[in-house]
Amino acid sequence: MKLIKINPENPETAKIEMAREILRQGGTIVYPTDTVYGLAANIFHEKAVLKVYQMKKRLKNKPISVCLSQIQDIKTVAQLDPDLENIVQKILPGPYTLILNKKDNLQSRVTAGTDKIGIRIPNNVICRELSRKFPITTTSANISGHPSPTSARKAQKELDDKPDIILDSGPCSDGISSTVVDLTVTPSRIIREGAGMEKLLSIIK
Known part of the structure; x- marks a missing residue:
C-alpha cells in the first residue's frame, strides 16, 4: 500500500485522477474528510464494496454511507423533496451524514438491504473531487468498533x-465523526452526535 502526500487545499489533479481510476477499476483507497479518514470504494462496484466490509470486519447488516461531490448529486441516489432540500442546502458541505430514502439504483450491499441511505458531502475538496465522477463509500478507515483514525498514519496502522x-x-480538521441525522422521519432524529451539532440543531429544531 502506497502512502501519497496530497495538498489539502489544492489537491494535485494527477493524484486525484490516479486515485479515481483505482476506484473505477474496483480498488479501495483511504482518504481524508472534514471529520476523520475514510475508506473509499466505487459504490456501483459490488466486489469493491464487499472489500470494504471485509477490511473493516463490518457486519453485513450494517449499511455504509455514500460520499457525493455536490448537493445536486443527491437526487441520483436518494429521494429529496423541496422541504428536505432546503435543509440540505443549509448544512452541506459539512460534517453531517444525512439519512434519506434511497433510489432503486443502489445495490443492496451498500444499504444492507434497507430502503435508506446515508449521504455525506464533506467540507473537504479532496473527497468531493474523488466522488465527482461516481459516488464512493465513506466509512471510517478502521476496524469496526475501533477509534476512527484522524491521520493517514493511524489509518495505515489500522488497516x-x-x-x-x-x-x-x-490531520483531519474536526477529528471526530460526523453527526448522523435521520431526515426520513418527522421530526428529524439525531442518531449519532458528532461534529457540527450546534449548527444542525439550530436548523432542524
Missing part, C-alpha cells in the same frame, strides 16, 4: 496494507 493507496493530507 495494514489492505487498501491500494492512502491519500495523506495531514
Whole structure:
C-alpha cells in the first residue's frame, strides 16, 4: 500500500485522477474528510464494496454511507423533496451524514438491504473531487468498533496494507465523526452526535 502526500487545499489533479481510476477499476483507497479518514470504494462496484466490509470486519447488516461531490448529486441516489432540500442546502458541505430514502439504483450491499441511505458531502475538496465522477463509500478507515483514525498514519496502522493507496493530507480538521441525522422521519432524529451539532440543531429544531 502506497502512502501519497496530497495538498489539502489544492489537491494535485494527477493524484486525484490516479486515485479515481483505482476506484473505477474496483480498488479501495483511504482518504481524508472534514471529520476523520475514510475508506473509499466505487459504490456501483459490488466486489469493491464487499472489500470494504471485509477490511473493516463490518457486519453485513450494517449499511455504509455514500460520499457525493455536490448537493445536486443527491437526487441520483436518494429521494429529496423541496422541504428536505432546503435543509440540505443549509448544512452541506459539512460534517453531517444525512439519512434519506434511497433510489432503486443502489445495490443492496451498500444499504444492507434497507430502503435508506446515508449521504455525506464533506467540507473537504479532496473527497468531493474523488466522488465527482461516481459516488464512493465513506466509512471510517478502521476496524469496526475501533477509534476512527484522524491521520493517514493511524489509518495505515489500522488497516495494514489492505487498501491500494492512502491519500495523506495531514490531520483531519474536526477529528471526530460526523453527526448522523435521520431526515426520513418527522421530526428529524439525531442518531449519532458528532461534529457540527450546534449548527444542525439550530436548523432542524
